[in-house]
Amino acid sequence: MRMSYREAVRAALHEALVADPRVFLMGEDVGRYGGSYAVSKGFYDEFGPERIRDAPLSELGFVGAGVGAALGGLRPVVEVMTVNFSLLALDQIVNMAAVYRHMSGGQFSVPVVIRMATGAGRQLGAQHSHSLENWYAHVPGLRVVAPATVADARGMLPAALAEPDPVVIFEHVGLYNVEEEVGDWACDLTHAAVRRPGSDVSIVTYGGSLPKALAAAATLASGGIDAEVLDLRVLRPLDREAIAASVRRTHRVVVVDEGWKTGSLAGEVVAGLAEECLYDLDAAPRRVCSAEVPIPYAKHLEDAALPSVDGIVAAVREVCGA
Amino acid sequence: MDDTELRDAVVAELRRIAPEVDADDLDDRRPLRRQVDLDSLDWLRFLLGLHDRLGVEIPEADYPQLSTLGEVVGYLRARL
Amino acid sequence: MREFTLPSLGADMDSGKLIEWLVKPGDVVHKGQVVAVVDTSKAAIDVEIWFDGIVGALLTEPGERIDVGTVMATILAPGEEMPAGPEEPVEEPVGEPVGEPTGEPSGAGGVRLRVSPAARRRAAELGLDLTGVLGTGPGGAITLADVDAAGAARAAPEPGTAAPTASEVERLEAASPAERPALMRQAIAAAMSRSKRExxxxxxxxxxxxxxxxxxxxxxxxxxxxxxxxxxxxxxxxxxxxxxxxxxxxxxxxxxxxxxxxxxxxxxxxxxxxxxxxxxxxxxxxxxxxxxxxxxxxxxxxxxxxxxxxxxxxxxxxxxxxxxxxxxxxxxxxxxxxxxxxxxxxxxxxxxxxxxxxxxxxxxxxxxxxxxxxxxxxxxxxxxxxxxxxxxxxxxxxxx
Missing domain, CATH: 3.30.559.10 (Chloramphenicol acetyltransferase-like domain)
Structure with missing residues (x-):
């Protein structure tokens, strides 16, 4: 059936709340207001204030409460309004949730799901527009995923709730209104996915950059370059085999990542290829990332700072020597 | 320049184009381009050489009068 | 510094004999300038250089038979210094073999060819020397496709055809102008046989x-x-x-x-x-x-x-x-x-x-x-x- 990304997240949450009394949703404005991105609209009336909990403006406090609830046997879904604000909760996520299984010798696990919006493109200013997925993808003990399709938005939440360890889900703000036909949405939190097969170059990307990569591939196809588009889906642990397999087919790679280039996930992808696939590369890899500035508010500056379809096309042409 | 000297000059020019030619083997009365393997470019270069050496201009229309070595020498003699 | 290598002067050429150098160390050379005369089995060929620079060292001696791709000379960029040798350079003792490529020519030495890693591996698999191969990739790098094209162009003759044997190579080396007709006949035979076969x-x-x-x-x-x-x-x-x-x-x-x-x-x-x-x-x-x-x-x-x-x-x-x-x-x-x-x-x-x-x-x-x-x-x-x-x-x- 056809649904929007927002409806897919909402349907997944609704299903989980109905199916499992241990599941509850907590975050800023998720209750009476219905969620900053209207994902939980109506849930407060349906499930009540105990399971749809409006939190005070303290990420450290309510994410910590979620970690505690998970330790106590519940299945909390914690919504952080954007990844920018999650920095206030880094201690709870990185120093607590991620390490308890290890530090307790396997006695405790933290089955918390932390959802957060990420990315730019909606003129929300620097403090609401950054892409910091790589900060979390750096940390052992976390599983980090980025649904880029409506089907993954529908399927990744139940898969995350089934995990015994903390899962961070990044929902790009530019995707909520995307509508797609969704068939079988069941999925794993392990594998990358080839969204468009191709033979000349691999465009490796994730999250909000996937639609741009696919548009670039369509443009390139009319110019005679057959690009493969690989959606990472899972940012930690990276599906390195899928990345390598794609590049072994195409011998060229462009990585598109809305994060800043320095210290980026794109850098991790390229470094992995240099280690594992150097002799399969027929051209130096290229990264298409955001300009290294705080994401601007002004529309034209924001557009200029973000990866663009034209920028991806140009990078691909360059590595193809075209 | 007597006829022998003129003939020597012509043969020298010919040998510049076709070094394999032996002056003693040339029959003055047989068609030159049958005896020496000259294509039209060789022929033109040969005439150009004669022009440079002797200052005689040979129009294309006169080519039929220049079949044998003897005829070439006679033609040049009349115009020197 | 760049390397000037013996180019292939025809589909069937895989080696040649240097007849003479027309330049000496220190000469300024320009793209398209004739710098050497090389005898192939077909003719004495004026060999042009395909980039600008200043002649560094001449590494091939007249009379020497060399394979296509052999480094014949090093060419310096304008303003570039001669790489410092063990002693003060250039004055080579006469008759002394020059510039045996012992060890690696890196450091101040030869410029590494721009070859993609994948192309490098394919060339190794094919046993192909990439010097002289034209690169079409980013920055003029040699790519997989370039290697494959070069491989096809230099494809080994099929069994039963005129692959030069050791004794034939020796005869080529000893070739004088008088012997050229026979050698040229062989070269024509090889090219035309291949044409009619393929x-x-x-x-x-x-x-x-x-x-x-x-x-x-x-x-x-x-x-x-x-x-x-x-x-x-x-x-x-x-x-x-x-x-x-x-x-x-x-x-x-x-x-x-x-x-x-x-x-x-x-x-x-x-x-x-x-x-x-x-x-x-x-x-x-x-x-x-x-x-x-x-x-x-x-x-x-x-x-x-x-x-x-x-x-x-x-x-x-x-x-x-x-x-x-x-x-x-x-x-x-x-x-x-x-x-x-x-x-x-x-x-x-x-x-x-x-x-x-x-x-x-x-x-x-x-x-x-x-x-x-x-x-x-x-x-x-x-x-x-x-x-x-x-x-x-x-x-x-x-x-x-």
């Missing part, structure tokens, strides 16, 4: 009236001194180039299983080397040059072919060949394509023959033009279009 030829011919061209040329030549006379052969070459511009499918190379069209026509002119075989050096970009220029260049080309002083680029970059056997009185010639070209055009004798004009038989100067073309690349239809275009151009000599 290329499915198709043949077409058309008799073309030349009344207008002959009259036009006669009048043109009559008005000019002998030094500015133009031959019909030049008119025909130009007409071929103009026709190729209209039917480009016959102009280019078949490499690595695909046809690569050439942007302009470098027309190889078959030149018989009295008693010693045949070469077909190229007149470059024929369509862009006027008849007087072409005449001058053809005269120069024939003279240098006969004196064994052709340039390397002339011998290796013809995109099509034209052969003219009309001088020998032949009616029609059906050529054999020179790989990796895909066509050869032949002209027979220019003679006055009975020809129907406006419903009546008239005595008209005509020539039979033929085409042999590679059926893997084009079909007879394309060939017919080409001959028709050639016919039309030869009716409009003043527009050539």
């Amino acid at each position: 290329i499915p030829h198709y043949y077409l011919a058309e008799t073309i009236p030349l009344a207008r061209a002959v009259a036009w040329l006669t009048e043109r030549n009559a008005a000019r001194p002998i030094t500015e006379r133009v031959l019909m052969a030049v008119v025909q070459l130009k007409a071929v180039a103009r026709a190729l511009a209209e039917v480009p499918g016959l102009n280019g190379f078949f490499l690595d299983g695909t046809f690569r069209p050439a942007p302009v026509a470098h027309v190889g002119v078959a030149i018989a080397l009295k008693q010693a075989g045949l070469v077909a050096p190229a007149l470059h970009d024929v369509a862009a040059k006027d008849l007087d220029t072409l005449m001058r260049e053809l005269t120069d080309l024939v003279a240098r072919a006969r004196s064994w002083t052709l340039r390397s680029s002339e011998l290796s970059d013809a995109t099509i060949t034209v052969t003219n056997l009309g001088e020998e009185g032949v009616e029609t010639v059906f050529g054999i394509i020179t790989p990796p070209q895909v066509a050869v055009v032949g002209f027979g004798r220019l003679a006055v023959r009975p020809f129907v004009v406006d419903g009546a038989v008239a005595a008209v100067p005509t020539v039979t033009a033929s085409l042999a073309a590679d059926h893997r690349v084009t079909d007879g239809h394309t060939g017919a279009l080409f001959l028709a275009a050639l016919h039309d151009w030869l009716q409009r000599p003043d527009e050539l």
Whole structure:
């Protein structure tokens, strides 16, 4: 059936709340207001204030409460309004949730799901527009995923709730209104996915950059370059085999990542290829990332700072020597 | 320049184009381009050489009068 | 610093003997300048350098036989210092072997070729030396496709053909001008055998009236001194180039299983080397040059072919060949394509023959033009279009 990304997240949450009394949703404005991105609209009336909990403006406090609830046997879904604000909760996520299984010798696990919006493109200013997925993808003990399709938005939440360890889900703000036909949405939190097969170059990307990569591939196809588009889906642990397999087919790679280039996930992808696939590369890899500035508010500056379809096309042409 | 000297000059020019030619083997009365393997470019270069050496201009229309070595020498003699 | 390597001067060349250097260390050289004379089995070739710089060290001695790709000299960029040797440089003791490439030439030494890692691995698998291979990748890097093309171009002869044996190489080394005819015969044999083995030829011919061209040329030549006379052969070459511009499918190379069209026509002119075989050096970009220029260049080309002083680029970059056997009185010639070209055009004798004009038989100067073309690349239809275009151009000599 056809649904929007927002409806897919909402349907997944609704299903989980109905199916499992241990599941509850907590975050800023998720209750009476219905969620900053209207994902939980109506849930407060349906499930009540105990399971749809409006939190005070303290990420450290309510994410910590979620970690505690998970330790106590519940299945909390914690919504952080954007990844920018999650920095206030880094201690709870990185120093607590991620390490308890290890530090307790396997006695405790933290089955918390932390959802957060990420990315730019909606003129929300620097403090609401950054892409910091790589900060979390750096940390052992976390599983980090980025649904880029409506089907993954529908399927990744139940898969995350089934995990015994903390899962961070990044929902790009530019995707909520995307509508797609969704068939079988069941999925794993392990594998990358080839969204468009191709033979000349691999465009490796994730999250909000996937639609741009696919548009670039369509443009390139009319110019005679057959690009493969690989959606990472899972940012930690990276599906390195899928990345390598794609590049072994195409011998060229462009990585598109809305994060800043320095210290980026794109850098991790390229470094992995240099280690594992150097002799399969027929051209130096290229990264298409955001300009290294705080994401601007002004529309034209924001557009200029973000990866663009034209920028991806140009990078691909360059590595193809075209 | 007597006829022998003129003939020597012509043969020298010919040998510049076709070094394999032996002056003693040339029959003055047989068609030159049958005896020496000259294509039209060789022929033109040969005439150009004669022009440079002797200052005689040979129009294309006169080519039929220049079949044998003897005829070439006679033609040049009349115009020197 | 860059390395100047022995280029392949033809599809069948894999080694050559340095006859002499025309430059010395410290000389400024420019792209296209003749820097050395190398004896191949076909001819003594003037070898051009393909970039600018200053001659560093000459690494090959006259008389030495070297493989294609061997580093012959190092070339410095303007302003670049000679790499410091163990002692003060340049004054090499006479007779001392120079620059044995012992150890690695890195550091101040040779510039590393830009080769993609994947291309490097493929070249190693194929046992291919990449020096001299043209890179088409980003920044001029040699890519997988470039390696594959080079591999196809240098493909080893199939079993049962004329792969040079050790004893043949020795005979080549000892070759004197007197022995060249036999060696050239072998080179022609190898190229033509390969052509007939690999290329499915198709043949077409058309008799073309030349009344207008002959009259036009006669009048043109009559008005000019002998030094500015133009031959019909030049008119025909130009007409071929103009026709190729209209039917480009016959102009280019078949490499690595695909046809690569050439942007302009470098027309190889078959030149018989009295008693010693045949070469077909190229007149470059024929369509862009006027008849007087072409005449001058053809005269120069024939003279240098006969004196064994052709340039390397002339011998290796013809995109099509034209052969003219009309001088020998032949009616029609059906050529054999020179790989990796895909066509050869032949002209027979220019003679006055009975020809129907406006419903009546008239005595008209005509020539039979033929085409042999590679059926893997084009079909007879394309060939017919080409001959028709050639016919039309030869009716409009003043527009050539």
